[in-house]
Amino acid sequence: MVILVDESRIKEVGPDRACAEWLLRCGALVKWQDRESWTTDYNSLPASGGRSLKIEEIDATDAAVMHIGFPHFKGCKRIRRIVFHKSHYLEDAALAQLTLLQDSLQELQISSCGNVSADGLRHIKKLKNLEYLLLYDLPEIENKDSMMEELQAALPNCAVVFPYAQGKDDPSLKPQEGKD
Incomplete structure (x- = not known):
């Protein structure tokens, strides 16, 4: 499902509410600032007070988010954490x-996203406020060590974690006896 940015909707409800609508329609979860619970369903969005709600976290696990919808992030000033896990349309x-x-943005996870290449990860170097970056199971990244070093050099205040996602990549990960 392709959801284009609707500027009139953004003017009507504000950038965070419009962004949340897009994310929820794509199957992502949204956590509002100063709220404990996650919004998991488009129909559970608050009917009023939309402009006062600010997105703080996004869990896009198994979500169908695509670049065409990313302009929804414009105007969202408080998003500090995003997880893209098994976001198969992320590129x-x-x-x-x-x-x-x-x-x-302070925390970012990109994992099990098969369309993300080294060129895509290089865009992350512009996110100078990142404090934590977790990357794994990215099959298009041929040299994980080199990519991690490149990102760490560009983001010295960020903990860049890029563990080997598959045991065959890391000789120290051995299968336990009795398990396949």
Whole structure:
């Protein structure tokens, strides 16, 4: 499902509410600032007070987020954490647009996203406020060590973690006896 940015909707409900609508329609979860619970369903969005709600965290596990919707992030000033796990439509063009969140994004996970290449990850170097970056199971990344070093050099205040996602990649990970 392709959901284009609707500027009139953003004017009507504000950038965070419009962004949340897009994310929820794509199957992501949204956590609002100063709220403990996650919003998991589009129909459970608050009917009023939308402009006062600010997105703080996004869990896009198994979500169908695509670059065409990433302009929804424009105007969202408080998004500090995003998880892209098994986001099969996530690709380099989407990562290029994460700079829309460069002032607020502190934690980012990109894992099991088969369309993300080294070129896409290089866009992350512009996210100077990142404090934690977790990357794993990215089959298009041929040299994980080199990529991790490149990102760490560009983001000295960020803990860049890129463990080997498959045991065959890391000789220290051996299968336990009795398990396949």
